[in-house]
Amino acid sequence: MSSLNLTPTSIIVLGLVELAGEATPYAMKQGAAASVGGFWTLQHAQFYTEPERLAAAGLLEEKRERGGRRRKLYKLTTAGAKALERWRAEPTAELTELRDPGLLKLFFGADPRPLAEVQVEAHRSKLAEYEELRAADPGDGPRGPWLALDAGIAHAREWVRYWSKLAEE
Amino acid sequence: MSSLNLTPTSIIVLGLVELAGEATPYAMKQGAAASVGGFWTLQHAQFYTEPERLAAAGLLEEKRERGGRRRKLYKLTTAGAKALERWRAEPTAELTELRDPGLLKLFFGADPRPLAEVQVEAHRSKLAEYEELRAADPGDGPRGPWLALDAGIAHAREWVRYWSKLAEE
DNA sequence: ACCGTCATGTAATCGGTTACATGATTCT
């Protein structure tokens, strides 16, 4: 049992289940969209397959509704809570890789101007979205999401700056 | 034939082959490390499997050395050159997702301080690496790589700023 | 001649994506 490596996908599932206490795949999907969704998206199918994996490894407990939709409900096991906590306690030096499709085009010789125009637009609207989230945030509640959003905003701004400059040349 | 979708991996292989004219997987690996490597890394095995896929799709031509190592040599076919050009000509609105392991930890409640310390260190050294590359760049040659490096530097700086602030609280 | 490292490749596995399929609710 319990020997699979925790991918980011695993963590997101565990983390969301922890926040919710108990959740169906669909609830996780909703939760993700409203929280990590800003900077990390998952395919909906993963909210069904990943919990299964985690349950098989003993990190989640699976319960099936008796009547009606017979949905699957997941909650953390003790092992699951521990695994998550261990992951959280261990700082990581791993870095983001800047895997940006636009940047890749630029790198391999695409014409900067038209690319930049499209990109500026896209990043602007993303930035606006973030700022709306920020404005809506009361500022109580856990600090993590707030901080992550902060990073998102800073980088979105940087992208807008970057592509704007290229668009104007 | 020729109906596979071009993943970023495909593009990197095609792009590197175009730059080199003709290349063995190992040469591509070296080429990648020295160029895109800054912001996009591939597993070495992919430099063997991906060209095979592309050859099967008619985008690369595979030639095998007769004597000695019997290495595989790849070069672009006309179809391959066209595919690459088409990709290059089409601007993309796709955005980076900010898939940062550190940020994920922060999001799910890791203690900011120790994490930030490790991250600052890592980003600092990455930044230094970039700046060295920048310093070494004579500034002639194609513009794409130069511009991409620019983005890398800007974002690395932003990360250093971000995590420094968190480390100091 | 031997050893270490550079170079080359294949195979197995696993996680992620895409596509399909269907059952509940809600709205008109």
Next chain:
DNA sequence: AGAATCATGTAACCGATTACATGACGGT
């Protein structure tokens, strides 16, 4: 009652990662 959308799940495929394995070359 019917249509639309929300919710739920499975299966097949495909690309990426990991692990293994071996051959050539350069130095001692």
